[in-house]
Amino acid sequence: MWPDCSLIDLLGIEHPIVQAPMAGPSTPELAAAVSNAGGLGSLAFAMSTPEQMRANLARVRATTNKAYNVNFFCHHPPAPDAAAEARWRARLAPYAGELGLDANAPVPSANRTPFDAAACDLIVEHRPRVVSFHFGLPNAALLARVRQAGCIVLSSATTVAEARWLEAHGADAIIAQGFEAGGHRGMFLTENLAAQVGTMALVPQVVDAVKVPVIAAGGIGDARGIVAALALGASGAQLGTAYLFTPEAKVSNLHRAALEAGHDDQTSLTNVFTGRPARGLINRAVREVGPISPDAPQFPLAASAMGPLRAAAEAKGSGDFTPLWSGQAMTLGRKIGAGELTQKLAAETLVRLGRK
Amino acid sequence: MWPDCSLIDLLGIEHPIVQAPMAGPSTPELAAAVSNAGGLGSLAFAMSTPEQMRANLARVRATTNKAYNVNFFCHHPPAPDAAAEARWRARLAPYAGELGLDANAPVPSANRTPFDAAACDLIVEHRPRVVSFHFGLPNAALLARVRQAGCIVLSSATTVAEARWLEAHGADAIIAQGFEAGGHRGMFLTENLAAQVGTMALVPQVVDAVKVPVIAAGGIGDARGIVAALALGASGAQLGTAYLFTPEAKVSNLHRAALEAGHDDQTSLTNVFTGRPARGLINRAVREVGPISPDAPQFPLAASAMGPLRAAAEAKGSGDFTPLWSGQAMTLGRKIGAGELTQKLAAETLVRLGRK
Numbered sequence: 001m002w003p004d005c006s007l008i009d010l011l012g013i014e015h016p017i018v019q020a021p022m023a024g025p026s027t028p029e030l031a032a033a034v035s036n037a038g039g040l041g042s043l044a045f046a047m048s049t050p051e052q053m054r055a056n057l058a059r060v061r062a063t064t065n066k067a068y069n070v071n072f073f074c075h076h077p078p079a080p081d082a083a084a085e086a087r088w089r090a091r092l093a094p095y096a097g098e099l100g101l102d103a104n105a106p107v108p109s110a111n112r113t114p115f116d117a118a119a120c121d122l123i124v125e126h127r128p129r130v131v132s133f134h135f136g137l138p139n140a141a142l143l144a145r146v147r148q149a150g151c152i153v154l155s156s157a158t159t160v161a162e163a164r165w166l167e168a169h170g171a172d173a174i175i176a177q178g179f180e181a182g183g184h185r186g187m188f189l190t191e192n193l194a195a196q197v198g199t200m201a202l203v204p205q206v207v208d209a210v211k212v213p214v215i216a217a218g219g220i221g222d223a224r225g226i227v228a229a230l231a232l233g234a235s236g237a238q239l240g241t242a243y244l245f246t247p248e249a250k251v252s253n254l255h256r257a258a259l260e261a262g263h264d265d266q267t268s269l270t271n272v273f274t275g276r277p278a279r280g281l282i283n284r285a286v287r288e289v290g291p292i293s294p295d296a297p298q299f300p301l302a303a304s305a306m307g308p309l310r311a312a313a314e315a316k317g318s319g320d321f322t323p324l325w326s327g328q329a330m331t332l333g334r335k336i337g338a339g340e341l342t343q344k345l346a347a348e349t350l351v352r353l354g355r356k
Numbered sequence: 357m358w359p360d361c362s363l364i365d366l367l368g369i370e371h372p373i374v375q376a377p378m379a380g381p382s383t384p385e386l387a388a389a390v391s392n393a394g395g396l397g398s399l400a401f402a403m404s405t406p407e408q409m410r411a412n413l414a415r416v417r418a419t420t421n422k423a424y425n426v427n428f429f430c431h432h433p434p435a436p437d438a439a440a441e442a443r444w445r446a447r448l449a450p451y452a453g454e455l456g457l458d459a460n461a462p463v464p465s466a467n468r469t470p471f472d473a474a475a476c477d478l479i480v481e482h483r484p485r486v487v488s489f490h491f492g493l494p495n496a497a498l499l500a501r502v503r504q505a506g507c508i509v510l511s512s513a514t515t516v517a518e519a520r521w522l523e524a525h526g527a528d529a530i531i532a533q534g535f536e537a538g539g540h541r542g543m544f545l546t547e548n549l550a551a552q553v554g555t556m557a558l559v560p561q562v563v564d565a566v567k568v569p570v571i572a573a574g575g576i577g578d579a580r581g582i583v584a585a586l587a588l589g590a591s592g593a594q595l596g597t598a599y600l601f602t603p604e605a606k607v608s609n610l611h612r613a614a615l616e617a618g619h620d621d622q623t624s625l626t627n628v629f630t631g632r633p634a635r636g637l638i639n640r641a642v643r644e645v646g647p648i649s650p651d652a653p654q655f656p657l658a659a660s661a662m663g664p665l666r667a668a669a670e671a672k673g674s675g676d677f678t679p680l681w682s683g684q685a686m687t688l689g690r691k692i693g694a695g696e697l698t699q700k701l702a703a704e705t706l707v708r709l710g711r712k
Contacts, residue, residue, distance in 0.1 A: 180554035194624035198536035198554035201575030201684035219557030228584035265515035268550035328557035
């Protein structure tokens, strides 16, 4: 049915459509709906405690017996840096004042933890068909345990050099994450944001450079984009923003309204919410503090001092300090169920390919 | 033969492949070779005197009777600003010193002139099938003369809003110029470089927003990219960097060597060469002065003080101060003739489309 079966055979799925793991919006219901429809649903555990991970794994296993993906970040947590933290709080102090907050009050620490032994234990116990990583790969010992558990390993590349590195270090397939993609750039061998590569240019050059299947990501919002991704040589496509419009995604009303009102030219890469560049709709925090602030402390520490601003603004109905993650093709979103969306994307793609 | 004939019928060409106009590299030989092979060859007159324009029009008419395109910039020339000029010369003074130049010597003025009455007279006289513009459209009176001469009018959009504006103001087809594209961004309604849109996201959203045919540009380097562009809803594809590898393109040995050695992640948008953001390979000037310098005077004035640095460095075999324009898919380039390249791109695209 599909012209290129390398990815669907590797992952044990019916359609080469991957729901992007999105820490926050991803739910077991979303992952199960996508997997039950023949795509690859994804859980995203970058902001989850081991207890939350265990509960979500149980829920997804109770609702699908299909292949699913579990995603982790594998950044290196920064050393505490009181001076950087103070600089950031000073930068945000005027906003704290405006919102009636004490700029010097303690803030909760940012809760993004990298893949570690405890998470690995859960993976070995639950053996999901697919485990994906962002920001490279975990250390060799952890990765070996994941592979020994029989899991297929994916990771994101934002450049050809990163794709080559991932293939050499054991990735079974590579997500070529173009510049258009929403959320965090997976970049891990480069910090040069100005040289990040768009999907149209990245995918064929990654395909030419590696032997493993390539999944195109970034700016793909409908069947046209999936056909384009396959034309570029990818064996599958990953969509994130398109799934934010589904009821199964845990997206606040504020974020949902912003996505629905969004336009192609209203996002940018910003480091103001976490310290790492990620694409979201341009709101006040991005516009005034960023989009790239030299004062933002290292990932994920920037999230700490931003948290109280976000909470206070949201309590007043404002998304001024909320990360409104979005890719650049948000106007292609459809407000239908995640399972129906997956089935429609597959069917519409096959029609365009003349395969159905 | 082609699934969508709206563009090829409009332009009177055989294959929906446009050779991007590139002021500098474009030659009558390049344009004629592409047009004779069934694509749309382009002359680029942004840096040409009327005498050069006349000579090049005569040469292209002598070598093809097919449709060709003549491209102009239509920026608004800035008022002279001695303070800005002094700031820029001060910024570049250390390099002038290093190269043994007098940082205060007079420099030739930057020679990029917008489309004007004299250029319009030439268009009315020569009546090329297609006239394209960059940075919007010329004023209504000039545009009316171009249209009355029977020319089809194209212009570039970098956002959906720009595409809508161009359609409303008389463009017959729109080039959706994605972030990946080499050379100058065509942006004219926005200055927000951080919100520029990648080809994969831009094209379908522009297609959804306008009724005129859309030409996809940016990151398209081979038949895979052309198939992808058509899948996204474009009626044609424009390629620039791919044609820089052909012998008909006037590209210095320095620039050619840089293109051949280039990688996907080695370009960025920079304003240091002209004052307007344009994509090129990252060299010393981009890295040290830019990529975006607040000191660069308005387009095209930044080119003036950079000129002597470029000339002096090139005389020593260095491309440190040379604009090495390139899109992000330069590794897809093939060193074959422009006519053969056009024919191969068309044939390979049709095979992939199952049309041949």
